[in-house]
Amino acid sequence: MTRGLLLILALWLNACGTPPESPTLLRNYQQPATSQEIIDFVEEAVVKSDNLYHTVIGYSEGGTPLVAVHASNPSEYPDTKLHVLIFAQQHGNEQSGKEAALLLIRDMANGMYNHWFEKLEIWIVPQINPDGSDMNERRNAGGIDLNRDHIVQLAPETRAIHNLFREFNAHVTVDIHEYYPYRESWAEFGGYKNFDVQVGIPTNPNVSEEIKTFALMKALPSIEKHLNEKGFSFHNYIVGPAPNLGRTRHSTVDFDDGRQSFAIQNTLSFIYEGINGQDGYIENLERRTIGQYEGLVALLEFLYDTAPETRSMVEKARKNLKEAKTGEKVAIRMEHFPDTSTLMLPLTSSKTGLDTLVMVENYHPLVQPTLEVSRPFAYLVPANDNQLIEFLKLHKLVIDTNVDLSDRIVSRYFIESIETSIDEELPNRLPRVITQTMNGNELTEEYLLVPTAQLHSNFIVSLFEPQSMLGLAQRPGFEYLLEEGEVFGILRVE
Numbered sequence: 001m002t003r004g005l006l007l008i009l010a011l012w013l014n015a016c017g018t019p020p021e022s023p024t025l026l027r028n029y030q031q032p033a034t035s036q037e038i039i040d041f042v043e044e045a046v047v048k049s050d051n052l053y054h055t056v057i058g059y060s061e062g063g064t065p066l067v068a069v070h071a072s073n074p075s076e077y078p079d080t081k082l083h084v085l086i087f088a089q090q091h092g093n094e095q096s097g098k099e100a101a102l103l104l105i106r107d108m109a110n111g112m113y114n115h116w117f118e119k120l121e122i123w124i125v126p127q128i129n130p131d132g133s134d135m136n137e138r139r140n141a142g143g144i145d146l147n148r149d150h151i152v153q154l155a156p157e158t159r160a161i162h163n164l165f166r167e168f169n170a171h172v173t174v175d176i177h178e179y180y181p182y183r184e185s186w187a188e189f190g191g192y193k194n195f196d197v198q199v200g201i202p203t204n205p206n207v208s209e210e211i212k213t214f215a216l217m218k219a220l221p222s223i224e225k226h227l228n229e230k231g232f233s234f235h236n237y238i239v240g241p242a243p244n245l246g247r248t249r250h251s252t253v254d255f256d257d258g259r260q261s262f263a264i265q266n267t268l269s270f271i272y273e274g275i276n277g278q279d280g281y282i283e284n285l286e287r288r289t290i291g292q293y294e295g296l297v298a299l300l301e302f303l304y305d306t307a308p309e310t311r312s313m314v315e316k317a318r319k320n321l322k323e324a325k326t327g328e329k330v331a332i333r334m335e336h337f338p339d340t341s342t343l344m345l346p347l348t349s350s351k352t353g354l355d356t357l358v359m360v361e362n363y364h365p366l367v368q369p370t371l372e373v374s375r376p377f378a379y380l381v382p383a384n385d386n387q388l389i390e391f392l393k394l395h396k397l398v399i400d401t402n403v404d405l406s407d408r409i410v411s412r413y414f415i416e417s418i419e420t421s422i423d424e425e426l427p428n429r430l431p432r433v434i435t436q437t438m439n440g441n442e443l444t445e446e447y448l449l450v451p452t453a454q455l456h457s458n459f460i461v462s463l464f465e466p467q468s469m470l471g472l473a474q475r476p477g478f479e480y481l482l483e484e485g486e487v488f489g490i491l492r493v494e
C-alpha cells in the first residue's frame with residue numbers, strides 16, 4: 001500500500017472511528033460528568049452515528065441547554081414503531097442515571113443495538129436537571145423539586161420534558177433516579193435495602209389495569225432476570241420507613257411525578273431507582289452506573305421483543321380515555337392496603353454486612369379507592385379565571401366551544417366546611433360539599449367547556465373534583481379554589 005493510501009485510510013478511520021468515551025469512565029468514575037461535558041459528548045456521539053440525532057428541548061432555570069438524543073432509523077411512513085422516552089436526573093444529587101444514559105448513547109453510537117431501531121424510536125434526555133447536577137443538589141436552580149412539579153409545572157425543565165413527551169407521543173417512559181438506603185432509622189432497625197436497581201410501575205388506580213398488569217407480570221420479571229444474569233440485584237420499588245416503623249408500599253399514588261404524570265395518560269411508565277453512594281455522590285459510582293445501564297438495556301430488549309403488542313396495548317388504553325364514557329367511576333381518594341401476600345425483604349445487615357431476609361408485617365401493596373365520583377360529560381371552567389385558563393393551555397387540554405348547554409344538567413359544589421386529612425402520608429384539605437343542580441340555561445357567567453372524553457380524562461377528573469386528595473386545589477397557587485362557604489369554581493356538566 002502506498003503512503004497516500006495509508007493516510008487516506010487513517011483519515012477515514014478517524015472520521016468514522018469509535019464514538020467518544022464517557023468522560024466519567026475516562027477518569028475512573030472519580031467525578032461525574034458536568035453539564036458541559038454532556039453537551040460535548042452528545043455532539044461527538046451523534047456525528048459518529050447514522051442513527052443518532054440531537055436537539056435542545058429547552059433551557060434549565062439557570063440557562064443550561066437541555067439536550068436530548070433521538071435514536072432512530074431514517075423514519076418510515078406510516079410510523080408503527082414503539083416510542084420510548086428515557087430521562088434521567090430530575091434530582092441533581094442522583095448521579096448514576098445520567099452516567100448510564102451516557103453509556104447507552106455511546107453503545108448506540110457504536111452500533112451495538114442497531115436491531116432496536118427496527119422496532120423502537122428512542123429519545124434519551126441524559127440530564128433534565130443540569131444545574132442541580134453540577135452542584136450535586138436535588139432541586140433545580142430555582143429551588144424546585146422537579147419530581148413534584150408535573151402538574152403545575154413551574155420549572156422550565158418540567159415543561160420541556162412534557163413538551164417532548166407530547167410531540168414525540170411516547171408510549172413508554174422511563175424516569176431514572178437513585179434511592180438512599182443508609183438513613184438512621186434503617187441502621188437502628190439493623191439492616192438496609194441494598195438492591196442495585198429498584199423499578200417502580202404505575203400505582204394510581206385510574207391507570208389502565210392492563211398496562212399495570214403488563215408492567216408487573218411481564219416487564220419487571222424480564223428486567224430482573226437480565227439484571228441477575230449480569231450480577232445485579234433487583235426489587236420492585238418499595239418505599240416506606242424501616243419495617244417496624246410503618247407501612248411498606250410501592251410508592252406514591254400521586255401523579256405529580258415523572259412516572260405517574262405520564263401513566264395517568266395511559267403510558268407504560270417506569271421509575272428506576274438505583275442505589276446511591278453512602279456519600280450521596282461518587283462512592284461506588286461505577287457499579288451504580290453499570291447497574292442502571294443494564295437495567296435500561298433489559299427494558300429496551302424487552303420492549304424490542306414486545307414492541308407491536310406494547311404499542312397496541314397503550315393505544316387501545318388511550319382510545320378508552322379519548323372515548324371515555326360519562327358515568328364511569330373515577331377514584332379521587334385512595335389508600336394502600338394489605339393483601340394476602342407477605343413480603344420477605346432481603347436486607348443487608350448494618351452490623352455484619354451480611355444479607356438477611358426480613359418478614360415485613362406492614363406490607364401494603366394494594367391500592368384501593370376510598371372515594372369515587374362518576375365521570376361527568378364535561379367540566380366548566382370560569383372564563384375569567386386566568387390561572388385556570390393558563391393551566392388548560394399548559395396541558396393542551398381540549399376545549400369544546402360547540403356544546404349547547406341549554407338542555408344539559410349542570411351541577412356545582414357548595415363548600416360547607418373543610419377539614420385536614422392525611423392520606424398516603426399526603427396532608428390535604430377535605431371539604432364537605434353539598435351538590436346543587438340546575439339547567440345549563442340558568443348559567444349567568446361565561447365558561448369554557450372541557451370535555452372528559454380526551455387523553456387527559458382521568459387527569460381532569462382527579463384534578464377538578466374538590467374532594468380529590470390529589471386535586472388541583474391542593475397544589476401550589478390553586479389553594480384559592482377551596483374556600484369555606486363558597487361555591488367551587490369548576491362546575492360539572494352531567
Ligand SMILES: [Zn+2]
Nearest residue numbers: 091094177178
Ligand atoms: Zn430522585
